[in-house]
Amino acid sequence: MPASSTDADSSNKRSSDLQYRRVILKLSGESLAESGKRGISDTEMGVIARQIKQAHESGCQIAIVNGGGNILRGAQFSGANHSVQEATAHYMGMLATVINSLALQDALEHIGLSTRVMSALPVDKVAEKFIRRRAIRHLEKGRIVILSGGIGSPFVTTDTAAAQRALEVDADVILKATRVDGVYSDDPETNPHAVLYDQLSYQDVMSKKLRVMDATAIALCSEHRKPILVFNFKRDGNIAKAVRGETVGTWIGDPKDSQN
Template identity: 95%
Template sequence: MSENPPVSPPSDLRYRRVILKLSGESLAESGKRGISGAEMSTIARQIKQAHETGCQIAIVNGGGNILRGAQFSGANHAVHEATAHYMGMLATVINSLALQDALEHIGLPTRVMSALPVDRVAEKFIRRRAIRHLEKGRIVILSGGIGSPYVTTDTAAAQRALEVDADVILKATRVDGVYSDDPETNPHAVLYDQLTYQDVMSKNLRVMDATAIALCSEHRKPILVFNFKRDGNIVKAVRGETVGTWIGDPADAQTSRS
């Protein structure tokens, strides 16, 4: 049987290939742990809307709804911190398998790829193969971080965005973008429309970890931070509509927002 040909995104699409960064907590009910079927179904439906635009979508998800490696930091824990980070990477695999089934349940073609060898449930991450899946219109779920401890899934998202030549990192959060302070505790916190990488670093804004921001800055990879809880925001983000906070090089700002 002949191989499916690549599917080219529409030429007028603002972002033709994206990395969607989901936290592990996005798969759980607010304030709870574990995986919520209702939350996954809501996210899957939004991802389907985005996929139907023709955008090529790769997803990097966290594992904090199950376990965070950092919770074992310190000399008093019986679990070594490096071991805990590997446990956290396996948590991202669990989330990826759950998300895969939620997406396929509504008819979306997917592949789960892992930086850790778990070949009974996921393909090994190979850059060219991941790009080929994207070109065929499949949603690629990238799990296992980068396969090494002491590296966050934010940094993994930045790394994978560079490897698969994504146009932008879409960081899905529960708030409307990047604020000057925590909007849940400070009603006077200011929502930023645009920021430079240097702004994020100098203001110590909690967007992504410093390694991820530095990597994006070095390679001029823009980041869009937005509220995925607002219905339709994921498809707005892939279309490049004005939603959330855009972070990038000042020279690119005028051409990166509609």
């Protein structure tokens, strides 16, 4: 069991340099696996868990939305040649996010954090049903809240789920964790001349067709002026730097809302 001391109202112990009181941390399913592999890596989870703890100790309230691509992607069953219907495949992907959430929960509790897994799909043996007010109360009590199951409906990505949950729990920003330093003009792994952007508007992302989050998620954030910070979580300490508002990654949103 996690230490009971972390279950107190740690949100009241905010450091003076904390930029955001509450964030949605968007993790891909692949972040829990070794690079280029599928499944769940205990080592990779441990690295992420320690970074989350470092950020949480600053006083920031953290809710996590994770993908399931390390286990299964609904898109892999799209097309007429598959016996699995696309809607069914999407539900399978949502269940994969529940599996990842349970693994991440144990990794976080192993290092002394108090957590709750909440699911948009009814899996009450292992997770609470997502209820907005309950999720907010968990955050106020200093618990890490892991939001699984997408939004409970097929044909909706976990990026859109992150945007939706950010609005529901009134997060200040969506922290989109990636394996590169931010948003580039092209894939930096294949194009050495790709340009790293410091700041972009929502319209820039859509007009340039930059692969940051899906179009529905970007449109939702644009409509409600919910900023996104895309950064490299593989650099140690970057999650804590992000919640302090330090210059890491690419800022997407109204320049007036920028952390700079």
